[in-house]
Amino acid sequence: MVWQYGRRVFWFGHNEDRRTIMVHVEAVREFVVENFLFGDGVNLKDDTSFLESGIIDSTGILELITFLEETYGIQIEDEELVPENMDSLQNVARFVARKVGVSRAGEPQDS
Amino acid sequence: MDFHKNILQIDSKSEVQRICLFLQKHARAMKRDGVVIGLSGGVDSALSAAICVKALGKDNVFGLILPEKESNPVSADYAAKHAKELDIETETVDITPALEAFGTYEKRDKAIQQVFPEYNHECKSKITLPANLLARDAFNFFTLKIEDGKGKVKSARLDKQTLNGIVAATDSKQRTRMMHLYYYAERMNYLVCGTTNKTETIEGFFVKYGDGGVDIEPIGHLYKTQVYQLAEYLGVIREIIERAPSPDTFSFPVSDEEFYFRIPYETLDLLLYAWEHKIPVEEICEVMDLTQEQVKRAVRDFDAKYTATRHLRQLPPALA
Numbered sequence: 001m002v003w004q005y006g007r008r009v010f011w012f013g014h015n016e017d018r019r020t021i022m023v024h025v026e027a028v029r030e031f032v033v034e035n036f037l038f039g040d041g042v043n044l045k046d047d048t049s050f051l052e053s054g055i056i057d058s059t060g061i062l063e064l065i066t067f068l069e070e071t072y073g074i075q076i077e078d079e080e081l082v083p084e085n086m087d088s089l090q091n092v093a094r095f096v097a098r099k100v101g102v103s104r105a106g107e108p109q110d111s
Numbered sequence: 112m113d114f115h116k117n118i119l120q121i122d123s124k125s126e127v128q129r130i131c132l133f134l135q136k137h138a139r140a141m142k143r144d145g146v147v148i149g150l151s152g153g154v155d156s157a158l159s160a161a162i163c164v165k166a167l168g169k170d171n172v173f174g175l176i177l178p179e180k181e182s183n184p185v186s187a188d189y190a191a192k193h194a195k196e197l198d199i200e201t202e203t204v205d206i207t208p209a210l211e212a213f214g215t216y217e218k219r220d221k222a223i224q225q226v227f228p229e230y231n232h233e234c235k236s237k238i239t240l241p242a243n244l245l246a247r248d249a250f251n252f253f254t255l256k257i258e259d260g261k262g263k264v265k266s267a268r269l270d271k272q273t274l275n276g277i278v279a280a281t282d283s284k285q286r287t288r289m290m291h292l293y294y295y296a297e298r299m300n301y302l303v304c305g306t307t308n309k310t311e312t313i314e315g316f317f318v319k320y321g322d323g324g325v326d327i328e329p330i331g332h333l334y335k336t337q338v339y340q341l342a343e344y345l346g347v348i349r350e351i352i353e354r355a356p357s358p359d360t361f362s363f364p365v366s367d368e369e370f371y372f373r374i375p376y377e378t379l380d381l382l383l384y385a386w387e388h389k390i391p392v393e394e395i396c397e398v399m400d401l402t403q404e405q406v407k408r409a410v411r412d413f414d415a416k417y418t419a420t421r422h423l424r425q426l427p428p429a430l431a
Contacts, residue, residue: 051250051411057419058251062271065252078241078268081250083411 024093031067046090074099114390123344130329131166137327145171146304147296152186154342154351155306157193161345164197174201177288181362193348206287215283222276226267233260235363244373245405258363285321302326310335315420316371334380382409
């Protein structure tokens with residue numbers, strides 16, 4: 001963990017793979033459970049679709065975006081706001097890992 | 112269930128008769144002598160007024176035209192012209208002073224200035240969702256677009272706080288109209304006639320206690336495309352029928368599709384019908400020549416909007 005521009009920013013070096021993803025999953029899980037599930041995350045699996053389950057609606061996604069941008073020091077572009085990147089804990093975690101420049105075996109670096 | 116492209120075609124004559132009986136029944140039941148209807152210059156209020164005249168007689172229908180300084184000027188003109196065709200009594204009340212007294216514009220501008228500090232009274236603004244859901248998938252996030260009065264346009268994605276600030280201020284326009292409608296309705300012992308259609312009702316495209324604050328909804332069971340069918344049948348003026356549907360709430364012109372629905376009405380209504388009747392995805396694809404991905408995207412959007420706006424369609428909860 002490092003500090004950048006006065007904000008806590010998660011940064012991992014090369015060759016962080018599944019562990020990195022899991023750390024991101026847990027960080028996002030904590031945020032989602034606290035902000036959208038009133039502390040009850042029992043039914044929230046890593047691949048639970050936020051949209052299909054109704055956990056996060058259109059204003060909720062805005063809160064998630066703000067959380068990710070502030071927590072990870074990243075800028076999320078409009079084109080990146082697609083279910084593939086944002087619609088489950090594991091999708092968000094993979095997306096964040098790519099955005100902060102961590103490579104995972106078999107996945108291309110985000111440019 | 113048999114699903115096909117013409118499934119939304121209705122027998123206009125018998126449908127109008129059915130709605131007339133509905134209006135007559137409920138006006139009697141509520142012991143009201145007529146209806147007040149807000150005429151926006153759009154097809155929904157135009158159709159609603161035309162049906163009310165047929166049901167209750169022109170002398171028992173009162174049209175209220177409620178423009179404000181950011182309304183499209185043609186809205187009031189079209190509303191007045193249509194009212195004249197119906198030969199109903201109307202009154203035009205500019206609600207700008209009421210909005211200014213409440214601080215609608217000031218509150219809205221302050222919210223916008225969180226994103227664009229340079230925003231001022233010469234600028235125009237609107238908020239939009241990502242375009243064309245069927246062409247490209249995207250979450251429902253709102254983008255603020257401003258025009259500086261000299262043709263230059265800037266845009267920025269909204270965060271929740273700013274979005275809520277803009278929406279809350281803007282919704283006060285519809286709520287102010289509701290207040291005016293009820294003043295006249297109560298004074299005249301009339302009902303306030305709603306103008307929300309089924310497409311809007313399902314997707315939550317109305318303001319709680321704004322245009323949703325009414326006594327009766329004569330077109331609440333009609334999809335938008337069916338509204339147009341009946342509007343043609345009853346001779347609503349061409350200007351209104353040919354006008355692109357718009358909330359007419361923002362100073363920067365925006366269509367219903369841009370602002371909220373993300374799919375054109377002709378396609379949207381068929382998909383909504385299929386969603387409502389749980390038509391299998393494969394059948395929808397075949398009839399509408401869409402891919403499974405496109406249909407699933409639309410269904411996901413309907414589910415999300417329907418769930419998020421459920422509270423708009425319910426009475427406030429209370430303990431038994």
